[in-house]
Amino acid sequence: GMGSVFLLVAAFAALGFGVERLFWMVSGGVRRWIIASRMDTPGERLRAALARFGFGASWVAAFALGTIGAFLAFDWPPLFRDVLLRLLVAVVMVRLGLVLGRLLFAPGAERFRLLPMDTPAAWFWHRRLVVNVAWFAFLYAFIEWLIAQKVDYGVWRVVAYTLSLGQLALVIEAVWRRPGERNERFKSVNWLLTVAFVVLLVVRIIGAFPLFWLGSLALLLYGAMRLADAVAMQLQRAPGESPQTPVVPTIMSAAVLRAVRLVLIMLTGYLLARNWGFDLESMMTSDSVSVRILRGSFNVVVILLLADLVWFVFKAMIERRLAQAQALAVGDAHSGEATRLRTVLPILRNVSFVTLAVIAVLTALSALGVDIAPMVAGAGVVGIAVGFGAQTLVKDIVSGVFFLFDD
Numbered sequence: 001g002m003g004s005v006f007l008l009v010a011a012f013a014a015l016g017f018g019v020e021r022l023f024w025m026v027s028g029g030v031r032r033w034i035i036a037s038r039m040d041t042p043g044e045r046l047r048a049a050l051a052r053f054g055f056g057a058s059w060v061a062a063f064a065l066g067t068i069g070a071f072l073a074f075d076w077p078p079l080f081r082d083v084l085l086r087l088l089v090a091v092v093m094v095r096l097g098l099v100l101g102r103l104l105f106a107p108g109a110e111r112f113r114l115l116p117m118d119t120p121a122a123w124f125w126h127r128r129l130v131v132n133v134a135w136f137a138f139l140y141a142f143i144e145w146l147i148a149q150k151v152d153y154g155v156w157r158v159v160a161y162t163l164s165l166g167q168l169a170l171v172i173e174a175v176w177r178r179p180g181e182r183n184e185r186f187k188s189v190n191w192l193l194t195v196a197f198v199v200l201l202v203v204r205i206i207g208a209f210p211l212f213w214l215g216s217l218a219l220l221l222y223g224a225m226r227l228a229d230a231v232a233m234q235l236q237r238a239p240g241e242s243p244q245t246p247v248v249p250t251i252m253s254a255a256v257l258r259a260v261r262l263v264l265i266m267l268t269g270y271l272l273a274r275n276w277g278f279d280l281e282s283m284m285t286s287d288s289v290s291v292r293i294l295r296g297s298f299n300v301v302v303i304l305l306l307a308d309l310v311w312f313v314f315k316a317m318i319e320r321r322l323a324q325a326q327a328l329a330v331g332d333a334h335s336g337e338a339t340r341l342r343t344v345l346p347i348l349r350n351v352s353f354v355t356l357a358v359i360a361v362l363t364a365l366s367a368l369g370v371d372i373a374p375m376v377a378g379a380g381v382v383g384i385a386v387g388f389g390a391q392t393l394v395k396d397i398v399s400g401v402f403f404l405f406d407d
Contacts (some may be wrong), residue, residue, distance in 0.1 A: 005080075005145075009087045012067045016091070019066030023059060030055060039111060042236045042250065049103075049114055049235065056099040064092045079148055086144045090137035097133030101126035104231075114231045121179040128174040135170060139163045161205055168201055213275040221268045225261055232257045254316035258309040265305060269298070292369070299367035307360035311353060318349045344404040 034055060037048040067088050076084065105122040106113040113122060142163070146156040175193050180186055196219060203212045232253050278294075325341035362372050387394055 005084060005087065008084055009091065012071050012088055013091050015070050016063040016065075016067035016095075020059060020063040020095075023062035027055070027058075042253070045235045048112065052112060053103055056103050060092070060096050060099050063095050067092060083145050083148050086141045090141040093137035094130070094134045097130045101129045105129075114234055115227075116230060116234045116237070117179070124177075124179055125174075128170070132167070132170050132174070135163075135167050139167065161201075164201060164204075168197055171197055210276055213272060217268050217272050217275075221264060224264050228257060228260050228264070250320065251313060251316050255309070255313045258312045262305045262309055266302075269301070296368040300364040303360055303364050303367060307356055311356050314352055314356075315349065318345050321345055340404050344401065347401070 034048065034051050037044065037051065039045045039048055068085070071085065071088055101107075104114050105117070105126040107119060107122040107126045110119060110122075115122075115125075117125070139160070143156060143160050146159060172194050175197075176190050196215070200212060200215050200219075203215065236250065236253060322342065322345050325338045325345070362375065365375075366372050
């Protein structure tokens with residue numbers, strides 16, 4: 001009966017809370033060390049964030065060990081085992097949502113907050129995250145229980161989509177009530193997100209799974225990249241600094257952030273290919289025209305992403321040097337040096353961008369099977385012709401750049 005199922009879920013959840021409480025008692029030294037962590041530099045703030053993440057993951061692992069681990073230690077009837085295991089996984093997901101909310105939003109500890117927001121906004125997003133995770137987890141567990149009870153296919157699908165409307169209502173409520181300045185752009189973004197979520201649900205109901213996975217993964221990718229950007233900027237702000245204060249990224253943060261974006265995009269492409277039914281192993285070995293086009297397109301995407309990584313690291317170097325030049329300009333003693341830096345660095349940045357873009361485009365064309373040798377040869381001939389025909393102009397430009405570099 002369902003009553004005994006929920007009774008056992010409550011018993012194993014209580015056991016999990018007991019193990020979690022025991023972990024909390026023995027980890028007092030670690031918690032005090034994290035609370036006393038210095039957070040004056042981006043490196044120290046990142047170290048504290050990683051320490052909190054490790055502690056939170058261990059906390060969830062202790063709870064999971066006390067619930068799922070204890071449950072698996074017994075021998076259960078197969079059908080009963082599957083139903084109860086899914087319910088316990090749902091409970092663990094709720095605990096994971098709580099820990100994740102504390103890590104990202106830290107509503108009770110502003111100095112550890114990883115996102116640029118005030119405390120009321122942190123409480124708002126923390127509660128919405130937990131409620132949405134809890135709804136999704138128990139929706140999943142309830143539908144799996146209906147399937148295990150051999151409920152008719154049409155019946156459990158109607159129940160699933162009805163409960164999905166509740167999930168949609170929770171998401172839209174969070175979108176429209178989110179803290180922020182109420183202006184036309186705010187309303188436009190809200191309407192856009194609302195339409196996107198409704199369209200995704202309709203596409204899922206009618207069974208257009210390729211479109212559903214494309215839209216869902218694109219939305220998740222955009223959200224994950226925005227989240228990574230916000231966390232990276234917040235880690236580089238000084239303690240107590242306003243979230244609206246612009247931040248010039250360090251070279252390391254720019255490299256790490258672009259590397260994270262690269263991994264997220266490639267992971268999204270992998271998941272999309274899997275859900276669209278592509279056989280990735282055959283794509284690597286087959287030699288048909290369509291497979292060659294797909295393989296070449298994948299190589300082009302990887303090349304462009306690597307070029308994007310290199311460009312943003314170089315751009316971060318230039319921007320930090322420009323910020324230092326701006327600081328030098330305050331004093332009269334260094335005003336000449338600052339002026340020269342502010343003149344030559346944007347030129348260097350633009351030339352580097354054009355050079356990198358040309359190399360990336362030529363490499364991408366080569367990956368698609370296009371013979372780029374005539375293009376390179378033609379560009380060389382044109383370059384020689386321009387060099388001979390405009391010797392004075394070229395000499396003036398090169399001389400001017402070296403004069404600026406001289407100091």
